Amino acid sequence: MRFAAVLVAACCGLGAASGDPANAQDSIPTSLTGAKGDPVRGRAIITSRQVGLCLLCHSGPFPEERFQGNLAPDLAGAGKRWSEGQLRLRIVDSSRINPATIMPAYHRTDGLLRVAPAWRDKPVLNAEQIEDVVAFLTTLKD
Amino acid sequence: MVLAGATFAGEIPRAERRSGYDFMSRETRAMQDDDTVNPGMLAVLEGGTLWARKTGAAGRACADCHGDASAGMKGVAARYPAFDAALKRPVNLEQRINLCRVDRQRAPPLAYESRELLALTAYVGRQSRGLPIDVVVDARTQPFLENGRAAFYRRQGQLNLACSQCHDDNWGRRLAGNAIPQAHPTGYPVYRLEWQSLGSLQRRLRNCLVGIRAEGYEYGAPELVELELFLMWRARGMTMETPGVRP
Known part of the structure; x- marks a missing residue:
């Protein structure tokens, strides 16, 4: 799955030169898995405090979830503000848009320091999970 | 804010x-x-008891060298970590207490996060309450x-x-x-x-x-x-x- 992600990144010009703003793109237009994600699974990943971790920093339209964060933009309307490809890039590696962003890169394993052994060489979310989250976020039109 | x-x-x-x-x-x-409801005060009280108790091969209490902690330990915790000349690096308050135990009391060091070490640290720390870091x-x-x-x-x-x-x-x-x-x-x-x-x-x-x-x-x-x-x-x-x- 990581290979697929690298392949996609390379196709989009986001490979080795991704740190160079001149080559920065605003989108990863194609699915990391070649398939559409499942929005129901995506919602579950987003609300999980152990898997997606999203609600530690973001709030969103999840009325059943108490204790949502507010250090990042509200996820409500994310699917209206951003295209599917823009959402995918922002989750895979938001630092390609803003190197100083506090948002972790959810699908990158290089360039990280002192990763705990249990998480080493693993992205926060695998390619399938990324697609599930993207599929759900695109439904947030309001 | x-x-x-x-x-x-x-x-x-x-x-x-x-x-x-x-x-x-x-x-x-x-x-x-x-x-009367701060749970940390229980540790401070226990630390006061340990401060006065003779221990180790030297049979010495903290109080035998340092005396009344309310005077001698006032402001000390506010200055830690502090440089240790022998180790040539800073040590924190827990490490300072353990260095004293080993060197002066000739007692084994207390384990980090042990009840006794936390109690002594809280007791010494309490003597700096209200003082500036x-x-x-x-x-x-x-x-x-x-x-x-x-x-x-x-x-x-x-x-x-x-x-x-x-x-x-x-x-x-x-x-x-x-x-x-x-x-x-x-x-x-x-x-x-x-x-x-x-x-x-x-x-x-x-x-x-x-x-x-x-x-x-x-x-x-x-x-x-x-x-x-x-x-x-x-x-x-x-x-x-x-x-x-x-x-």
Whole structure:
């Protein structure tokens, strides 16, 4: 799955030169898995405090979830503000848009320091999970 | 207060520094303020007993050398970590207590986070309550302080976060349900409600490292002492609250 992600990144010009703003793109237009994600699974990943971790920093339209964060933009309307490809890039590696962003890169394993052994060489979310989250976020039109 | 932390990155201006106490609920603040309900006071009382108890091959109590802690230990905890000439590096208060035990009392060192070591640390810390934090930065400690500063600003772990991104840049905002404090170590050892026990600053730092999915450090590791030194310097002039209570 990581290979697929690298392949996609390379196709989009986001490979080795991704740190160079001149080559920065605003989108990863194609699915990391070649398939559409499942929005129901995506919602579950987003609300999980152990898997997606999203609600530690973001709030969103999840009325059943108490204790949502507010250090990042509200996820409500994310699917209206951003295209599917823009959402995918922002989750895979938001630092390609803003190197100083506090948002972790959810699908990158290089360039990280002192990763705990249990998480080493693993992205926060695998390619399938990324697609599930993207599929759900695109439904947030309001 | 909520917006102030968000606007600019970098060191918090002195006038805007806040103890974690200021971010707590009224109930938790009341628990810290009232010695009869502050759970940390039990450790302080136990520490007072240990202070006077003869121990080790030397058959000596802390009090035999240092006397009345309310006089001799006043302000001491506010100056730690402090440089140890023999070790040629800063040691924290727990390490200072253990050095005394080994060298002067000829007793085995107490385990980190053990009830006895936390009690003695809380007891010595209590003698600085109300006094300003005042670690010594000089040619000997400066390099260690700089290491701690670098660690504070270093992004690390799978979540690629630096201490500063939460505690300098986003204090006052909510991480899940909790207000992010500024990370000033004013009350250690603290009774943390989440732990249901007293714990050291190093325990708290290790918790944060787990949270960002970074490699941990052993208790007493030089890297943790350097970070403690930086955090105490960063909180210089702020008032000691030991034993603090935190959510």
